[in-house]
Amino acid sequence: MATTSLAKRPVVVSGPSGTGKSTLLQRLFANHPQTFGFSVSHTTRTPRAGEVDGVNYHFVTREKFSSMVTQHEFIEWAEFSKNFYGTSIQAVKDVMQQDKMCILDIDMQGVQSVKKTDLNARFVFIAPPSTQVLEERLRGRGTETEASLQLRLETAQKELAYAEQPGAHDKIIVNDDLDTAYQQLEDFIFRNV
Numbered sequence: 001m002a003t004t005s006l007a008k009r010p011v012v013v014s015g016p017s018g019t020g021k022s023t024l025l026q027r028l029f030a031n032h033p034q035t036f037g038f039s040v041s042h043t044t045r046t047p048r049a050g051e052v053d054g055v056n057y058h059f060v061t062r063e064k065f066s067s068m069v070t071q072h073e074f075i076e077w078a079e080f081s082k083n084f085y086g087t088s089i090q091a092v093k094d095v096m097q098q099d100k101m102c103i104l105d106i107d108m109q110g111v112q113s114v115k116k117t118d119l120n121a122r123f124v125f126i127a128p129p130s131t132q133v134l135e136e137r138l139r140g141r142g143t144e145t146e147a148s149l150q151l152r153l154e155t156a157q158k159e160l161a162y163a164e165q166p167g168a169h170d171k172i173i174v175n176d177d178l179d180t181a182y183q184q185l186e187d188f189i190f191r192n193v
């Protein structure tokens with residue numbers, strides 16, 4: 001679909017946990033506050049005070065959520081603390097309709113799921129300089145137990161193997177020096193190089 005302009009095509013950012021996706025995206029959003037839009041997730045949890053349906057979340061019943069799962073309406077969904085959360089294909093299209101670029105920070109399954117949709121997305125993979133550096137960053141972040149760290153490193157191996165397959169992503173950025181990686185991300189997002 002070459003007719004969709006670059007500015008409207010969703011960008012899927014993936015990469016192992018701890019590789020620096022959030023760090024890079026925070027900088028991107030801070031530098032370009034008007035460019036990007038965020039997809040509104042669905043959830044089965046009850047709204048908290050002040051939360052607005054369709055703004056903070058699309059608040060839906062478990063029945064509605066289940067039917068959306070059956071109809072393959074979600075890019076990804078998960079259960080946390082007995083509630084379901086998901087990102088729908090339509091929520092990404094809503095962002096495009098507002099003339100904003102939607103960035104999806106999702107895992108390998110999410111990448112494969114987006115590829116099955118008609119979203120015409122672009123895919124960028126953020127790779128660590130090495131698995132050793134990845135481990136150091138995860139330890140340095142101080143958010144992981146030893147068990148969760150090992151799980152993340154195991155998952156990282158699978159993600160790196162997938163990323164090596166030709167055509168898996170449009171662009172691979174090695175996040176070694178942060179400023180260099182950030183520049184490469186901007187080049188890809190705004191100039192598709």
Ligand SMILES: Nc1ncnc2c1ncn2[C@@H]1O[C@H](COP(=O)(O)OP(=O)(O)OP(=O)(O)O)[C@@H](O)[C@H]1O
Nearest residue numbers: 016017018019020021022023137141175176177178
């Ligand atoms: N280029 C870099 N050089 C050194 N440290 C970095 C670099 N990029 C990110 N970091 C650090 O590595 C750690 C992990 O980064 P971050 O939390 O952004 O990863 P992430 O990919 O978003 O992880 P997750 O998927 O678990 O949310 C953070 O402490 C961050 O400050």
